[in-house]
Amino acid sequence: MWKVIAVLVVLYLAGFVIFVTMLPAPKASAAPAQGIVALTGGDERLSAAVNLLETNHGQRLLISGVHPKTTKQELKLLSHGGPRFDCCADLGYAAENTRGNAQEAADWARAHRFNSLIVVTASYHMPRSLTEFQAAMPGVKLEPYPVQPVDIDLAGWWHDFRALRVLQGEYAKYVASTVRNAVIRPAPPGPLDPKKPGGKSRA
Numbered sequence: 001m002w003k004v005i006a007v008l009v010v011l012y013l014a015g016f017v018i019f020v021t022m023l024p025a026p027k028a029s030a031a032p033a034q035g036i037v038a039l040t041g042g043d044e045r046l047s048a049a050v051n052l053l054e055t056n057h058g059q060r061l062l063i064s065g066v067h068p069k070t071t072k073q074e075l076k077l078l079s080h081g082g083p084r085f086d087c088c089a090d091l092g093y094a095a096e097n098t099r100g101n102a103q104e105a106a107d108w109a110r111a112h113r114f115n116s117l118i119v120v121t122a123s124y125h126m127p128r129s130l131t132e133f134q135a136a137m138p139g140v141k142l143e144p145y146p147v148q149p150v151d152i153d154l155a156g157w158w159h160d161f162r163a164l165r166v167l168q169g170e171y172a173k174y175v176a177s178t179v180r181n182a183v184i185r186p187a188p189p190g191p192l193d194p195k196k197p198g199g200k201s202r203a
Helices: 002-021 042-056 072-079 083-088 096-114 124-135 161-183
Strands: 035-038 061-064 087-093 115-123 141-148
Touching: 002 096, 002 115, 035 042, 035 083, 035 096, 042 061, 042 072, 042 083, 042 141, 061 083, 061 115, 072 083, 072 087, 083 087, 087 096, 087 141, 096 115, 096 124, 115 124, 124 141
Parallel strands: 035 061, 035 115, 061 087, 115 141
Antiparallel strands: none
């Protein structure tokens, strides 16, 4: 039994190292898409997504995972939004995790009949986000736009306890997400909701 456990531990650690070394690098630009989705969890994600919207990289922006007490005006000031933020940014208040973000974004994309999305989140969070988004909307083209978190030293993760803890937790969630989505088929989409989509997330 202990040999089996040892093999599993080695495989897990090897997978973790591969996961970290394969994390996507932040991008300076992105190919235009019909929609942009920002997953909350850091100011840099919001600022990057709003900049993409203001520079016409997408028709509309969904900010998924907004705290229920946060207003659109507060987010505009925080992200230095411009004229397009007023007309073309939607706030989501319903999602409470990454899977919820994906479902919220899928509903939003269907409501607007979008077939391509730019996904904006932290680089370490991107693999799991894409796994959930692909499961929730298999027919939609996804363009990842990873951003560098300012409070985590990803480059020196092996000697930074906080970075190691965050990456280890994210890797475990990524493995669980991958296995779950491989085993459980997502439910078919329901009818379009005439109301605007909402969402709240703790990625």
